[in-house]
Amino acid sequence: MKRFPLAALIAAFFIFLLWGVSIRQALLFAVGIGLGATLAGARFGFTTGWRQLIESRDPKGVTGQVLLLGLAALFAMPLLASYPELTAALGPPSISLLLGAFVFGLTMQIADGCGSGTLYKAGLGIPLNMGILPLFALGSFMGSVHLGDWLSLGQIEPVGLVDLWGAEKALAATMLGLLAALIAIRLWVGPGKTWLDKKWLWGAVILALLATLNLLIAGQPWGVVYGFGLWAAKAAHAANAFDPTTNMFWSQDGNAQILTQTVLLDVTSITNIGILAGALWISANAQGNSKPLTKQQWIIGLGTGFLLGYSSRLAFGCNVGAMLSGVSTGSLHGWIWIPLAFAGTLVGVRVRRHFQF
C-alpha cells in the first residue's frame, strides 16, 4: 500500500481514539507512530547493535544505545523528581530477573529482534517477526501466569535511585555507569573505530524525546511486553482457559481492572499498535530484503518467539522496559538486566550462526 492511503487510515484510527476512547490514548498512539517510524527508519536495532559489537567489534550501535540511555535519563530523572505522579520502571532484583534477562539476551539474537525490534520488524512485514509476534504475546502471558512461582525463588524490593538519592545524584551515578560502559566498549573494539554515524545519532535523539513524551503523557515510562501479555490474557480469559482471580499477577487490582477493559485503554498496548503503524508506514517506501528461511529455521524462530515473551516477563521488561526505561528512570533492575542479557547474547550469536540465520 502507498504512503498516502496508509496515512489516511492511520489518521482515521487516531480520530477514532480521540473521539471514542480518550485524548490521552490518541496522543500515545501518535507517540507510538513516531517510535515505530524512528525504529524502522533508522533501523535502530538493539539486537543488531549488540551483535555488531561482538562479531565485528563495531561500536556504532551500542554507542547509539548508550547515547539514548543518557539522553533519556537526562530528561526523565528531573521529571520524576518534580512530578510525584510519574513513576519509574521499577522491577524487583530477583532470581527471576537474572534468569529471564539471560534467556532474553540469548533468544533475541536468534529471533533477530527484542520487544521493540519484533514490533517494528513485524510492522515492516518481515515474515519471521510477524510469525513471532503472537507467540511472543503467548509467552509473555504464560510468564505472567507463572511469575508468582518464579518470584518465590528469591527477590528483594525494587530499588529506585531517584527516590534513594534524588535526581542529581541518581543522574550522576547513571552517567558514570554509562561512561564505564563506553570505556569497556573502547577496550573491546580497540583504536581507530567510527563511534557513531548519523543513523544511530538521530535515532537516539528522537527516541529519547519520544520516550520522554511517553513518560509525561502516560505517567509511566515506555514499555512493550506488558501489552503483549495483556492481549494473550484477554484471549485466554475470553476462551475460559484461565481464571485471573486465582493468579498472583492478574488478580492484583490494577491488572484485574485492565483485563476487563478494552486494550485500547491500555497505555502499553496503544504505543505498541502505534509502533506497528509507524513501521508499516515506513515499509511502504522500503525494499523488503529478508532472506527466505528453511523449515528448521522457522520452527526454531517461532519457538524462540515464545521464549522471548516468557523471559521478558520474568526479566521485568525487554531492551525497552528494563534497559532503556529501567536505567533512564534509575531502576537498579535495569543495571542488573544489561550484563545478564549481554551474557545471554554472547551465547545467542553462536546459536544464530549455528542455525545460519
Place this chain on the structure above:
Amino acid sequence: MNTDSHSKKITKVGLKVIFWIVLIGFLSWDWVASPQVDLRNEPPVIAAGSGQAPSGGHCSMAK
C-alpha cells in the same frame, strides 16, 4: 521476474495481509466484547502535573 521470486513475493504479501487481518480482527473483537468506554471518566491528557497516579500496567511491574 522469474516465477520463483514472484511466488515468494506473493507469499510475503499474503503473510502481511493475514497478519494485519488477525490484528485488526483481534482489536475489533476486543472493542465489541469489552464494556463501553466511560468517556466521562477520561484519564488526564497529560499525567505530569495532573495529581493522578498512572493507571497503566508496565513490564517492570511484579504485581
